[in-house]
Amino acid sequence: MKAKSLKLLLCTCSIFTIIALVGCTANESTKGIEDSEVASTTKTSADDENIATNVFPKDEVIDVKITIDEEDFQSMLDNASAEEMMTASVNYNGVQLDNVGIRTKGNLSLRSVVSMEDSERYSFKLSFDEYISSQTFFGISKINLNNSYSDASYMREYLAYELAEEMGLPTPGYSFVNIYINDELWGFYLAVQQIDDQYLQSNFGNSYGALYKADMSGSGNDLAWIDDNIESYSGLLQKSELSNDDILVDMINELNNGSDYEKYLDVEEALKFIALNVLTNNSDSYLGGNKHNYYLYEDDGVFSILPWDYNMAFGGMGSMGSSSLLIDEPTQGNLVDRPLVAKLLAVDEYKEMYHDILQQATEGYLLSSTFSERVEELSTMISTYVEKDPTAFNTFDEYQNSVTELVTINDTQVSSIDQQLAGTIASSGDGSGSGGGMGMGGGRNRGMGEGRGEFDIPAMAGVNEQTSPTALDTQGASSIPTQGAPSAPADGNTPSQGEQGFPADIPEDMPAYFEAGGFPGGGMGGERPEGMGGGFGGFGERSNQPQGSVKEAITAGIALVIMLLSGMFITFYKRKKL
Incomplete structure (x- = not known):
């Protein structure tokens, strides 16, 4: 009975340990998001100032x-x-x-x-x-x-x-x-x-x-x-x-x-x-x-x-x-x-x-x-x-x-x-x-x-x-x-x-030409639309949209499942007497 109680105690402690680790990970992710937003805002502000002055x-x-x-x-x-x-x-x-x-x-x-x-x-x-x-x-x-x-x-x-x-x-x-x-x-x-x-x-x-x-x-x-x-x-x-x-x-x-x-x-x-x-x-x-x-x-x-x-x-x-x-x-x-x-x-x-x-x-x-x-x-x-x-x-x-x-x-x-x-x-x-x-x-x-x-x-x-x-x-x-x-x-x-194709009312000697480009990018028939560089459709990573939080959550979730299964195994596995 005493051994079983110890096993249950061990399982409970393991669960609380995982919960604490997940909480720390979440806090770090939140801090990362906040830091990313601050950095993005600071960079945008600096760029705006340079653009107004120099460009x-x-x-x-x-x-x-x-x-x-x-x-x-x-x-x-x-x-x-x-x-x-x-x-x-x-x-x-x-x-x-x-x-x-x-x-x-x-x-x-x-x-x-x-x-x-x-x-x-x-x-x-x-x-x-x-x-x-x-x-x-x-x-x-x-x-x-x-x-x-x-x-x-x-x-x-x-x-x-x-x-x-x-x-x-x-x-x-x-x-x-x-x-x-x-x-x-x-x-x-x-x-x-x-x-x-x-x-x-x-x-x-x-x-x-x-x-x-x-x-x-x-x-x-x-x-x-x-x-x-x-x-x-x-x-x-x-x-x-x-x-x-x-x-x-x-x-x-x-x-x-x-x-x-x-x-x-x-x-x-x-x-x-x-x-x-x-x-x-x-x-x-x-x-x-x-x-x-x-x-x-x-x-x-x-x-x-x-x-x-x-x-x-x-x-x-x-x-x-x-x-x-x-x-x-x-x-x-x-x-x-x-x-x-x-x-x-x-x-x-x-x-x-x-x-x-x-x-x-x-x-x-x-x-x-x-x-x-x-x-x-x-x-x-x-x-x-x-x-x-x-x-x-x-x-x-x-x-x-x-x-x-x-x-x-x-x-x-x-x-x-x-x-x-x-x-x-x-x-x-x-x-x-x-x-x-x-x-x-x-x-x-x-x-x-x-x-x-x-x-x-x-x-x-x-x-x-x-x-x-x-x-x-x-x-x-x-x-x-x-x-x-x-x-x-x-x-x-x-x-x-x-x-x-052109509007019907435009004279033949004045054809309307249309630029197809626009913004570069993926999602646009494979071509990078004119002028959009590396972000959307070529626009780079969204500077104010932090990355990694989903990955961290998945990792923590997998660890939690493994620990729960381990605890159950420790609790309910019957060892054979020697």
Whole structure:
């Protein structure tokens, strides 16, 4: 009896010992999680500070010096449409990075420059992690160098992103840069960060949610309900390794057929997104015929709408800040065909919030005196660089005229919005949208100076104001710190016109080209989508998602089972007497 009691005591002690060990393991895992989160936050904060100071400073023009083999560079220019990646070294504002990928980029802007006989002013993409998967520039793996196509003022995109920041919208980094290639001044450009994991980490505190990009060549980019099959929404391209397609379909279903919009959508952010495009009269957006230039990011089941690509803002599509733009019916085409606008503005509370957002902007950043002063400040900062730009699309006189016109466009737009908010003129119509006021208009420099005759683009001729605009630059993204996780290289290829398909109303002499890339990554048909480096679909390990806790729990569980079985064996095994 005494021996049996000792055995039971031994078994009990063993069980309590295992429980204690499991508790210690859990505590260590929790501590590891907390330490990982602190380290991630600290690193993100440090990267953000470096990015603001060294990568995208707002109070100066920085130099980007690219060194590339002369033959490779000439081949890239001669075959610009291929968007072939080449190897280069880059000195970015004094920071040297070697083995960097560089290629031409763009859609309409790229093809238009290809058609010019006397210009090779292409936009470029720098891919820091193209050949060294762990290499980034303060967490950024790709930067776009935009050529200010169709913007003689050089300011549209800069001002639109600055307004977006002022409104509290998630915004990529951006700054003016002077580009040198092989020690020769190439041109004055705008650098823009891709939507990458550094951007997501900075704005959302994580980078592991599902990311989708609106694509004008597919269906569903208008966010209208089709059915519950994710494949029906080909215009919402998955750009992340993680796919929360069920939640995406649920969000679209709720937006169209339900009323609890806040369950799946950051409504305030969506209203700001709509307002941004209205305030800048940007028809090259969700509001326009192409229904593109935005991302959807899912964070804990709730989607945020991320603004993207604003080189056609402030009437760049030819609307000239038209007073015909209706703030409560700002779509090109029927309002009902843009459920994000139609459904949200049908709720009185949301419409009031939306009107408040508009008013804050027209009485703040876009107020005539404030806006003109800001434009003058930027003009003072960049004029010398514009005047010396050896590859400029426009003359310096045209630049000066377009800066003046930019202020006039804003004044006209703000006056119309203020009157609509006050109720002195109509803010909505019969549901058919704002029509021609959001149209494409004429040539490349519409509303921004006449432009040099030799750069007038025949493909733009004869396109009326109702024509849906062609695709503009689309960009992918990626980022990982210099010491970050690896990623697979992007091929940089672009599908042919026949592979992609085009809107029926685009003239034959103005084909709409679509970039297939986007973000690199696994989960995307095997290819690393353009620009997403090593994290999602190429994005590296999620820095703020600790690893190892599951493995530790399994190990502890197995040990517990073994000890329990051992205790039972000791307790109940009958030894034979000798």
